[in-house]
Amino acid sequence: MTVPFVLLILGALAAAMAPRLLARAEWPEREPVLALWVWQCVVAAVLLCCVLAMALTASAAWAAVRGNVFAFAPRGVVDAYGLAEYGWWSGGMAIGLALCGLWTAAMLTREVRVARARRRQRRGELRTRAPRLPGEDVPAGERLVVLEDPRTDAWWLSGAEPQLVITTAALRRLKGRSLDAVLAHEQGHARARHDVLLHCSGALAGGFPQVPVFAAFRDQVHHLVELAADDTASRRFGRLTTALALVELNEERGVFGPGPAPLAALPGRVNRLLDGAPRLTVGRRLRVTVLALLAPAVPLLIAFGPGLHALT
Template sequence: MMVPLALLVLGGLAAAMAPRVLTRADWPDREPVLALWVWQCVVAAVLLCCALAMSLSACAAWAAVRGNVFAPAPHGVVEAYALTAYGSWAAPLAVLLATGALWTAAMLTREVRAARARRRRLRADLLVRSPLLPGEERGGEPLVVLEGERPEAWLLRAGAAPQLVITTAALRRLQGFQLDAVLAHEQGHARARHDWLLHCSSALANGFPRVPVFAAFRDQVHRLVELAADDSASRRFGRLTTALALVELNEDRGVFGPCPAPFSQVPDRVERLLAATPRLTTGRRLRLTAVAALVPAVPLLVTFVPGLSALGG
C-alpha cells in the first residue's frame, strides 16, 4: 500500500479505536496525569499521520515540493517511495489535508482569543468589585477576596503570577486547611498549564466534531485535569480535607442529592477522594508511559521504512 494511504488508515484506526479502549480502562481515574499523557500521545499520533500523509502527497503531486523535501536524499530513496505512481489523487489529497491543517490552526487561534477575552472580562469585573488602592498594583497578591453571597473560588491569570479569587461566602464555609486545599488545587492547574490542554482539546473537537478521538479527548481532558488538581491538593492536605472543601464550595449548586445537576463531576470527584484507591505500581506506570511514548513513533516508522530500506539495500 502507498505510504500516504497507509498513514491515513493508521490514523483512522487510532481515531476510531483509541477512545473506546481508553474510556473503558479502569486505571485513568487512579492516574489522571498518566492518562493525560496517553491521550496527548494518541492525538499527536493521529495529527502526525495526517501531516506526514500531506507531505508525501504534496511531494508526489508537485516536483518543486519533492525537490525540497528529498533534496539531501540519494536518488534511490526517492525511487523507493514510487511517488510518480501515486496517480492524480495526490494533489487533491494534499490540498484537503493542508486545508485541515489550516482549519486546525484557525480553530486554535479562535479558542485562545476567546480565552483571552474571557480573562479580560474577569479582570475588568475584578477591578470593579475590588478596586485598587492608590499605589497598589494588581498581580502582587496571591489571594483576592471578594464580597459575595455564593461560595466561589477560581484562578485568574492577571499577569505573570496567577491569583486565586475567592468570595467571603467561601471563606465562611471553608474550615482549617480547606482553604489551603482549594489554593493548592488551583495552583496545580497553573503549574501543569492545564489551560493550554483545554484550549487545544476544545479547538480540535470544535473544528472536527465528527472525529471521535477529538471529542473524547476534549471530554476526558476536562475531567482528568480536575482529578489531577485534586490529587495535587490531596497530597499536601489530605484527601478528606480536599473532599470536604469540594463539598463546601458546591453544596448549594444542586450537585448533590437525589437529582444532581446534569454533567456535574463533583460527586464523582468527592467519592474518588474518599475511596482513596491505591495508585498503580511504579512498574506499570513506567510501562504505560513508555508504550504511550511509542505511539507517535509508529507513523514515523511507517513513513521512513521505505527510505531506510533503500539505504540499507
C-alpha cells in the same frame, strides 16, 4: 505508493478505537496525569498520520514541495518512495489534508481569541469589584484577589498576569486546611498549564466534531484535569481534607442533591478521594508511558521506513 494510505488508515483506526479502549480502562481514574499523557500521545499520532500523508502526497504532486521535503535526502531515498507512481489523486489528497490543517489552525486561533476575550472580561469585572487600593504596589499577577460575593467559589484566572480569586463566602465557609486544599487545587491547575490542554482539545473538537477521538479528548481533558488537581491538593493536605473542602465549597449549589446539577461530576470526585484507590505500580506506570510513546512513533516509522530501508 501505499505509505500515505497506510498512514491514513492508521490514523482513522486510532481515532475510532482509542476512545473506546480508554473508556473501558479503569486505571485513568487512579492515574489522571498518566491518562492525560496517553490521550495527548494518541491525538499526536492521529495528527502525525495526517501531516506525514500530506507531505508525501504533496511531494508526489509538486516538484517544489518534493525538493523541500527531501532536500537533504540522497537520491536513493527519494526513489524508495516511488513518488512518480502516486498518480493524479495525490494532489487532491494533499490539498484536502492541507485544508484540514488550515481549519485546525483557524479553530485553535478562534479558541485562543475567545479565551482571551473571556479573560479580559473577567479581569474587567474583577477590577470593578475588587479595585487596587491606593498605594498598593504588589503586581496584580502576584496577588490573591478576595471578591465580595455571597456565593462560595474559587478559581484561577490564567493569562499573562495569573490571579487566584476566592470569594468572601468561601473564606467564611472554608477554614484552615480545607481552605489550603482548595487553593492548592487551583494552583495545581496553574502549574500544570491545564488551560493550554483545554484550549487545544476544545479547538480540535470544535473543528472536527465528527472525529470521535477529538470529542472524547475534549471531554476527558475536562474531567482528568480536575482529578489531577484534586490529587495535587490531596498529596499536600490529605484525601479526606480535600474531599471535605470540595463538599463545603459546592454543597450550596445543589451538587449533592437528588436532582441533576451542572457540576454532576463532583460527587464522583469526592467518592474517588474518599475511596483512596492505590496508584498503579511504578513498573506498570512505566509500561503505559512507553506504550503511549509508541502511538506517535509508529506513524514516524511507517513514513521513514522506505527511506531507512534504502540507506541500509
